[in-house]
Amino acid sequence: MIRFLVRRAAWFAFTVWAVITIAFFLMRAVPGGPFSSERRLPPSIEAAVEARYHLDWPLWKQYLQMLGPLNLDERGWFGDSTRVTGGVLAADLGPSLQHRDVTVNEVLAQSLPISLALGSVALFWALTLGLSGGLIAALWPGGKLDHAARALSTLGLALPNFVIASLLVLSCAIAFRLFPVAGWGSAAHLVLPGFALGVPFGAYVARLFRAGLLEALAHDCVRTARAKGVPRARIVWRHAMPSALMPVISFLGPAAAGILTGSLVIEKIFAIPGTGSHFVASALNRDYALAMGVTLVYTVLVYGLNVLVDVAYTLLDPRIDLERDA
């Protein structure tokens, strides 16, 4: 287990490094700068602003500074008197280029909890809808409920989340006025966006879980349990459920990534001030620091969740030996 975690951590570090490096050079390689789109500034002021954000440095210096924390001055690497702190390694992403007088850390600290709450609600919807739908379908395969559940899951898979969101806003909030349609502030604000974000994943979970349950219920060991006189409810709950949950759990990694991606759109529709809204804006505005920060956060989240899923998987399935398979 320890060795597995160490290996995953190394791979994790490598991926993060690759992502920020690619992002960094992509951002600098393309034409245009953070201040070029604004009203033209006098050259002296522009130079001063660029110096403040170290944009006047050579690229490799900027890159090292971004990675940080290198106490560059004491080592005398730059041969000048620049004193640089911060950087990814110090978990200090520096000041935002677009939002004056605010650091990227502050932007993230403010928006990330909102996005995480939205993602959790979406995951909750996905699991509730998916697991209950899959269970109902698998308990009476071929029955009316099964057909209904399968039709709904096919529909849920086909509908993009922003379509669901728009339809929800249209029907639920405007016609029935049950939940607030937009904005942020209370738990009620999260119900609709979370639902719209979670439904496609719920549909997939339902499919996975139904198939998993049916496969597990047809397994020889279920016959053994029946021969022991175990009641059906316990067979479903204790014997079939754990095996059927395995594919669902391994889907949670990709689902988490998908939910994060989807939140970009959902946050826009429901006007939620989460991290997603900063992502596109920062890329479009050439806010190098903020764009890097958001990318970093998302990479870490997706990758971390994947590792978590792997660990959960092994805890649940005693047959998997991580040390051997890693």
Add this chain to the structure above:
Amino acid sequence: MSREQSSGGGWFREADYDLMLTELERSAPTSLWSEVRRRFREQRAARWSARLLMVLALLAFFAPLLPLPSPAAMRLAGAPHAPVAPWSEFVNQRYEPVYGPLGALDRALVATRQKLFGKTQLGSWLGTDTKGRDTLARILWGSRTSLLVALCAALTSLSLGVAWGALAGLSGGRVDNLMMRALDVLQSIPTIFVVIFLLSFLNAPSAALGGARLLSREQVFFLVIGAVSWLSMARVVRGQVLALRSAPYVEAARAQGASLVWIVRKHVWPNVLPVVGVYVTLTLPAVILYEAFLSFLGLGVEAPNVSWGVLAADGAEALSPLVSSWWLVAAPSTALAATLLALGLVGDGLRDALDLRRGER
């Protein structure tokens, strides 16, 4: 024992042998593909979905030829206009040719349309958007973007994905390892972010190039979609090829001295093909969704071009508690959902027909 030997000979009758032969002939499939076609046709939902998609593709291709209002022509007064039922206004004479830059083929189609129908155009059966542009026309013109994107992704994953996977699977060993590690790295990078970077940065007009762009936005868009759509295909093909390479009957063929070309042509290719087909049907809806997603974020096609994602975004923007222009949301959403649903059902049907479905996954 000796007696039993002779009686054993008597046990086995000629008639049994004949019976066995006819049995074999009866059970042998006439041809794999005709069997697959038959099984696909047996599925009603998949059959109707395939028909719907065909109609949609035809409508998309011939959209410039149809007597539609032009998708960019505005009618600001009173916009958005609510849908007008076909029976109250089937056609009107308000056609104005307003188009963005068109290709040669589309120009010819539009010219033909003008000759054929003149000023006649269909009424706004699905209403208009906030700038008075006809929703039906925009949906049909928008479907061209979606289908083009799907086509582009299908071609990349068919060429690059299949080639990469087949090469890795066939060469095996270190080459295979290297090619797969490359895929691993590409896949572990959250592609959506790279895509957004690429699009937003490559798209912006650059001062250095005097306001010109490196590539047109559409070109970047298609490049990006193609680049992300081949990864899983490569993985799947490689897995299949690898499994086939060590399949007992392929080893038997190799033991009999069959050449690599022969094995690929006779054993590998026919077995990889169904998987590739099914995977394309999985890629298409994913890519259409992707396009809609990017367009929704404002990173996709640009005005005056439209796509379903753009329409859905416009619809969502027009939503407000005061003005309920429901058609702006409902129409593009329905088009998108119906297409994705049909593609999904065709994919499911194909998987069932090819019997590739193992526990739904």
Add this chain to the structure above:
Amino acid sequence: MSLLEVRNLRVRFETARGWVQAVDSVSFDLDAGESLALVGESGSGKSVTAMALVSLLPRPPAVIETGEARFDGRNLLALGERELRRVRGREIGFVFQDPSTSLHPLMTLGEQLTEALRVHEKVSQRVARARAIEALAEVGIAEPDARVDSYPHELSGGMRQRALIAMALMCRPKLLIADEPTTALDVTVQAQILELLRELQRRHGLAILLITHDLGLVADFARRVHVMYAGSIVESASASELFARPAHPYTLGLLRSVPTLATSLEHPLSTIPGSAPDPTKSVHGCPFRPRCGFALASCESSRPPLLPPLGLQRAAALLSAQGSRRSACFESARVAAEART
């Protein structure tokens, strides 16, 4: 009175290609503490018979058409699911063929062993665990108090089968149904498992219904043997008689296809030609006729009933104290005579 009396059991499967008569008019008796073997090749209906007794068959597609299975005075086939559940595991234990798939991979042995106890008897977790350890020790698993927390994949095939047997016997059932209990195991392990079953039988006065395709197992395990072919019992006899004088051509064929020390290049093993009949087709006359070297004209039109072998009736009458010896073959006397030569 017998512990288990099966009368005229008929089971059929409804499939897409038509229905299949899997079990056709099967009757047999099993006394308390006795061991009985159902022998036949795969698809002969022996496992279906056993599973039908306690309704373990998936329904649909299986349909129990007629029949009675009196166990301790109750007709099992007439019981509802609730009552059946009280019989399963508590009064009738089941051991299945493949121990690697019959155990739940994600549950510890302890949990799987105690499950039956906790379902059928009100015992505490602690008592149940102690009894599970005891049961594991009884079936010869070393370090039972450690093994009780193991998962099935940590055990060898033979150990898993022992665990399955322990599991079936947790509630001290009167009858153990063992469905091909040794098929998935090595030959040496097979012998150990059979020895274990025999010992448990002696110790607890257990009745065992052994289902197998292996005549070699039957010889020294079961007192009485029923040979099944295409869903029906074609011959029933005591084990010793069956080996000495098989009365049905199918039994004769089976016996000759068991390798012995006399098998050599000059005297190769014989096989039964052809294959088992297509179960979806209804058969007229004897189902074994196409493969039979003794077939008569009458075999084509009618199915011979299970009777004392013709011509051997006198001998059978003499031996009736041992139980009836019956065969479903018009030519049973000739077969028996040939088997002696």
